[in-house]
Amino acid sequence: MARLETKRTIVTGAASGIGRASARIFAEEGARVVVVDRDGDGLQETADMIRSAGGTVIAVTADVSDEAAVRDFTERCTTDWGGIDVLYANAGILDNCRSLFDLTPEAWRNVLDVNLLGPFLAIKHTAPTMIEQGGGSIICTASVAGLRANAGPTAYSASKAGVISLVQTAATEFGGAGVRVNAICPGLIETGMTKPLFDGARKKGIEDRIGQLNPLTRAGHAAEIAHMALFLASDEASYVNGQAIAVDGGLSSTHPFIYR
Secondary structure, three states: OOOOOOOOOEEEOOOOOHHHHHHHHHOOOOOOOEEEOOOOOOOHHHHHHHHHHHHHHHHHHEEOHHHHHHHHHHHHHHHHHHOOOOOEEEOOOOOOOOHHHHHHHHHHHHEEEEEEEHHHHHHHHHHHHHHHHOOOEEEEEOOOOHHHOOOOHHHHHHHHHHHHHHHHHHHOOOOOOOOOEEEEEEOOEOOOOOHHHHHHHHHHHOOHOOOOOOOOOEEEEEHHHHHHHHHHHHHHOOOOOOOOOEOOHHHHHOOOOOOO
């Protein structure tokens, strides 16, 4: 039996990168997947990939910081499939300000709206169904930038630290309900969001230096995060709750230094 057979799942930020990889592997493992993103074209590509592989998918173009939209896509899952077993609140954006002093209040709000308000709203509108069912798994994408400084810009880092706290407090609030809430903290992964960094390194001829600060001395791949999401979504993680799990090549385990 597939690891997510019969599971009714929602994956946000599914138009590319980690969200796309996770939605595809969820479907491969037997889940029915509602994929969500505000990039409708990329989202349709993800849905087509899942269908062509024999999976079951519903694509919903939506802004995860819009409560009405979140309510709609969670209700779509319960209406079409009778419940929600897994939520992966993965959608996120990056601010490109090098300095805190360059940030405007508007830029700050924009990042926190997607990265922190989005997971809050998704949890708010999925957890009641999971509690009524007697259980479920909620996963959020945080970041190593939410664990320590100097792994990302200011607003992004603050938002991801907030995600970790949200996961911990939600897990506590849902105590006894059978709903597990965990965060994945990726290190440097090549996605649509980080593509400019990778492209810049390639243009300068220093691609081999990407990821040099972690003990594996390389960047990660979206599929490596997706496999952690799959574990947390599955019953194999039945005793994992309230955790922020780093998948970062060991970056957060050590003070950084250059291996070569």
